[in-house]
């Protein structure tokens with residue numbers, strides 16, 4: 001079995017030998033039709049478009065993407081050709097939770113004092129959105145959930161229309177997959193109509209996919225203060241993102257909400273186990289992320305400790321300093337661990 005692996009997928013070298021000896025690592029830009037032609041399996045990230053152009057005439061049978069999102073896979077084409085694909089559901093949901101948690105702490109510091117009693121609208125309540133709903137309780141936020149698919153399928157799901165979130169929420173955060181078809185497409189869910197309906201000058205947070213929000217609408221409504229601030233991790237047209245929007249936002253990061261080492265290790269592990277399952281290899285792989293050099297955090301309170309563990313202002317500063325480094329900042333991302341990797345020592 002020949003496996004072609006995106007060479008930016010970490011913690012994979014030692015484990016993949018348990019599946020095959022025939023492994024080729026390539027940068028995403030070198031996943032071309034001629035290079036994938038004789039591979040049986042691809043392990044990819046969002047930067048590799050798995051479509052007819054790439055796959056036609058190849059012997060690829062299985063694609064594992066070490067990501068939650070799978071909008072880079074042409075699922076219809078794969079179905080037609082009998083190519084099986086698997087994403088890594090929930091792999092980095094805790095990492096996005098960490099990103100939002102630190103962002104909430106910064107919103108308290110810079111804007112609100114406290115989030116207690118404010119209303120948070122969550123659009124998309126899956127692996128990530130559910131964790132954000134739990135997190136919101138810790139901050140004393142009231143939560144309005146929006147997920148029409150869950151509403152259709154679960155009779156007890158407490159669904160609120162997007163328009164209700166627009167009218168009632170102080171902060172609205174997006175956690176939907178990017179979809180352009182179906183009953184509830186998410187492409188430009190945040191459009192002129194949505195922004196016009198806002199009543200409370202909310203903060204808008206997007207860590208889902210850039211195309212879920214119409215960039216020009218968001219900029220327009222930031223300019224006239226209908227949106228009071230934005231925290232944006234994902235952008236239309238990455239890596240060639242909108243400079244004006246980056247300048248306007250409170251935090252603008254290079255699509256790294258899911259980039260904790262914990263999330264990355266889980267994604268790699270899930271991808272390898274998906275291949276093992278597909279080929280019935282009976283191999284169960286476990287991958288641990290690296291230990292940080294210093295695991296003890298001393299702080300005056302828990303929120304300060306959480307910001308010491310991960311402060312998104314650093315990622316935002318790095319991107320704002322040089323927008324052209326968007327992809328470089330992603331591919332050279334430092335070791336970021338989630339709070340569970342540390343012991344926190346509160347010293348008043």
Ligand SMILES: NC(=O)c1ccc[n+]([C@@H]2O[C@H](COP(=O)([O-])OP(=O)(O)OC[C@H]3O[C@@H](n4cnc5c(N)ncnc54)[C@H](O)[C@@H]3O)[C@@H](O)[C@H]2O)c1
Nearest residue numbers: 069124125126127128147149175176177184207208257258
């Ligand atoms: N920025 C990052 O680094 C990062 C990391 C992880 C995931 N993501 C993105 O976040 C998305 C969500 O992740 P997840 O793990 O929670 O996915 P998920 O599939 O577990 O949950 C998505 C939820 O969105 C709901 N949904 C679909 N269409 C909707 C619509 N029109 N309106 C409201 N809700 C809708 C679904 O019913 C589902 O419950 C991923 O698809 C991915 O694109 C980004």
Ligand SMILES: O=C(O)[C@H](O)[C@H](O)COP(=O)(O)O
Nearest residue numbers: 045046047067068069258259
């Ligand atoms: O969908 C996901 O899991 C995230 O967006 C993920 O962090 C994307 O990472 P990439 O594949 O672009 O490195």
